Amino acid sequence: MRNPTAAILIIGDEILSGRTRDANMHYLAGELTRIGIDLREVRVVSDEHAAIVRAVNDLRAAHDHLFTSGGIGPTHDDITADAIAAAFGLPLMVRDDARAILKAHYDRAGLELNESRLRMARIPEGARLIDNPISSAPGFSLGNVHVMAGVPNIFQAMVASLLPTLTGGKPLLSQTLRVMRGEGVIAAALGALAAEFSDLSFGSYPFVNNGAYGTNLVVRGQDPARLDQAMIRMQAEFGEKAE
Amino acid sequence: MRNPTAAILIIGDEILSGRTRDANMHYLAGELTRIGIDLREVRVVSDEHAAIVRAVNDLRAAHDHLFTSGGIGPTHDDITADAIAAAFGLPLMVRDDARAILKAHYDRAGLELNESRLRMARIPEGARLIDNPISSAPGFSLGNVHVMAGVPNIFQAMVASLLPTLTGGKPLLSQTLRVMRGEGVIAAALGALAAEFSDLSFGSYPFVNNGAYGTNLVVRGQDPARLDQAMIRMQAEFGEKAE
Numbered sequence: 001m002r003n004p005t006a007a008i009l010i011i012g013d014e015i016l017s018g019r020t021r022d023a024n025m026h027y028l029a030g031e032l033t034r035i036g037i038d039l040r041e042v043r044v045v046s047d048e049h050a051a052i053v054r055a056v057n058d059l060r061a062a063h064d065h066l067f068t069s070g071g072i073g074p075t076h077d078d079i080t081a082d083a084i085a086a087a088f089g090l091p092l093m094v095r096d097d098a099r100a101i102l103k104a105h106y107d108r109a110g111l112e113l114n115e116s117r118l119r120m121a122r123i124p125e126g127a128r129l130i131d132n133p134i135s136s137a138p139g140f141s142l143g144n145v146h147v148m149a150g151v152p153n154i155f156q157a158m159v160a161s162l163l164p165t166l167t168g169g170k171p172l173l174s175q176t177l178r179v180m181r182g183e184g185v186i187a188a189a190l191g192a193l194a195a196e197f198s199d200l201s202f203g204s205y206p207f208v209n210n211g212a213y214g215t216n217l218v219v220r221g222q223d224p225a226r227l228d229q230a231m232i233r234m235q236a237e238f239g240e241k242a243e
Numbered sequence: 244m245r246n247p248t249a250a251i252l253i254i255g256d257e258i259l260s261g262r263t264r265d266a267n268m269h270y271l272a273g274e275l276t277r278i279g280i281d282l283r284e285v286r287v288v289s290d291e292h293a294a295i296v297r298a299v300n301d302l303r304a305a306h307d308h309l310f311t312s313g314g315i316g317p318t319h320d321d322i323t324a325d326a327i328a329a330a331f332g333l334p335l336m337v338r339d340d341a342r343a344i345l346k347a348h349y350d351r352a353g354l355e356l357n358e359s360r361l362r363m364a365r366i367p368e369g370a371r372l373i374d375n376p377i378s379s380a381p382g383f384s385l386g387n388v389h390v391m392a393g394v395p396n397i398f399q400a401m402v403a404s405l406l407p408t409l410t411g412g413k414p415l416l417s418q419t420l421r422v423m424r425g426e427g428v429i430a431a432a433l434g435a436l437a438a439e440f441s442d443l444s445f446g447s448y449p450f451v452n453n454g455a456y457g458t459n460l461v462v463r464g465q466d467p468a469r470l471d472q473a474m475i476r477m478q479a480e481f482g483e484k485a486e
Contacts, residue, residue: 013444013446014446016272016282016285017463018274018276018282019417019461021269025258025265025287026264027261028261029261033260039260040259041259041286041288042259042286042287043285043287044268073426073449074427074430076430076433076437077446114427115431117427151450172260174260174262183317184317184354184357184360187319188358188359190319195319203256204320218257220256220260
C-alpha cells in the first residue's frame with residue numbers, strides 16, 4: 001500500500017518579502033517523514049484571497065492531505081479562514097465551541113473577548129477544531145485540509161495535536177555516508193548503485209569543509225534491511241565510515 | 244508602471260524530506276524586494292521529471308521571472324537541466340562554451356573533466372550562461388527562467404551574477420513599529436489605518452517576549468513619504484517608538 005501524500009501551503013507576505021524566514025515547512029517536513037506521510041510539494045503564496053483559494057483547491061485535489069500555515073489571527077490581514085471557506089463553498093461563522101474556548105482563555109487572562117479576537121472563532125461549517133494549547137485560538141481541519149497558525153511555536157503545538165489523528169504509512173528511512181570527495185569523482189559509481197538498488201532513492205549533497213570538497217550520500221527507502229545492504233555497498237565503494 | 248513579478252522553484256527531495264532546511268528562498272526573497280521585483284509565489288517540488296516540468300511551465304507563464312534552485316550538479320539525481328529543456332521543448336546538449344569553462348576549472352585543479360562532470364556542461368539550446376565564480380559549473384537563463392545551483396553559497400554567487408542583468412522596479416520599502424501589546428488589542432485600530440492608507444500594505448506579526456505578548460506592525464509600500472505618514476499615525480495610535 002502506498003503512503004499517503006501531502007502538500008504544505010505557507011500563507012504570508014512576510015515570507016515572500018524576505019522579512020521573515022519560514023520555519024514551519026522544515027519542521028513539518030521532518031514530522032511527516034517520521035510518520036510515513038510523503039510530502040510532495042510546498043507552496044508559499046501572499047495574503048491575497050484569490051491566490052490562497054487557487055492554491056488550496058489545486059493542492060487538496062492533488063494530495064491526500066494539505067497543511068496550511070499562517071493567516072488565522074485577529075487582524076485585518078488574517079484571511080485564511082475566509083479563503084478556505086470560499087475554496088470549499090461553505091459558510092464561515094463564529095462557532096459556539098470555538099467562541100467558548102476563546103472566552104475561557106481571555107477570562108483567565110482578565111482580558112476582553114473583543115470583536116477582533118472573536119474573528120478567531122470564525123470556523124467553516126463542518127470543520128473539526130485543532131487544539132492550540134499555547135494561545136487557545138484553534139486551528140481546524142475541513143475535509144483533507146488542516147489549517148494552522150503561522151507563529152512557529154503555535155504551529156508546532158497544533159501539529160502535535162493533529163498528527164496523532166492522521167493515518168500514516170511506512171516511515172521514510174535514510175542513512176548517510178559522508179565522503180571527503182567531490183560529487184564529480186563519485187557520480188558514476190553512485191549512479192550505477194542507484195540503478196542497481198532501484199527500489200531505493202539515492203541523493204548526493206556536496207559541501208565544502210575547510211576548502212576541501214566532500215559529499216553526503218543519502219540513501220532513502222522504507223525497508224531497513226535494503227538500506228543496510230545499500231549502505232554496505234556504498235561503504236565498500238567509497239571506503240569511509242557511516243555517520 | 245507595475246513592478247515585474249517573480250516566482251521561485253526549489254527542486255529537491257532533501258528539502259521535502261526535512262533533511263535539509265532551504266536557505267535560498269529567504270535569501271532571494273530579500274534580494275528581489277531590494278531591487279523592486281515582486282516575489283508572488285514559491286514552490287518546492289521533488290526530483291521528479293514530470294513534477295519539475297509542470298511547475299516550470301505553470302510558473303514561467305504566470306510571472307515575469309522564474310528562478311530555480313537545485314539539481315544542476317554532476318550526479319544521476321541532477322535532472323533540472325533535462326526538465327527545463329523538456330518544458331521548453333528544446334534540445335539539451337554539451338555546449339562548447341560551458342565545456343571550456345569546466346575544462347579550465349578542472350585543469351587548474353589538476354582534475355579530470357570526466358563524464359559525470361561533463362553533465363554540468365549540458366545547456367539547453369539558446370540559453371545564456373550564468374557565471375559561477377565558486378565552482379565554475381554555470382547556471383543558465385532560458386527565456387524568463389533562471390536556473391541556479393542549490394548549494395547556498397553557489398546559489399548566492401549566481402544570484403549576484405544574474406540580478407544586475409535584470410530590470411527591477413521600485414523597491415518595496417517597509418517600516419516596523421514594535422508594540423508591547425497583543426494583536427487582539429490593536430487589531431481594530433490597525434484595520435482602520437489599513438483602510439485609510441489603502442495604497443500601503445499593513446502586516447501584524449505577534450511575538451512573545453519573556454511571557455509578554457507583543458506585535459510587530461509592518462507597513463510596506465513604494466513611496467517613502469507615504470510610509471512616513473503612516474508611521475507617524477501608527478506611533479500616535481500605539482504610542483511607542485519605531486525601531
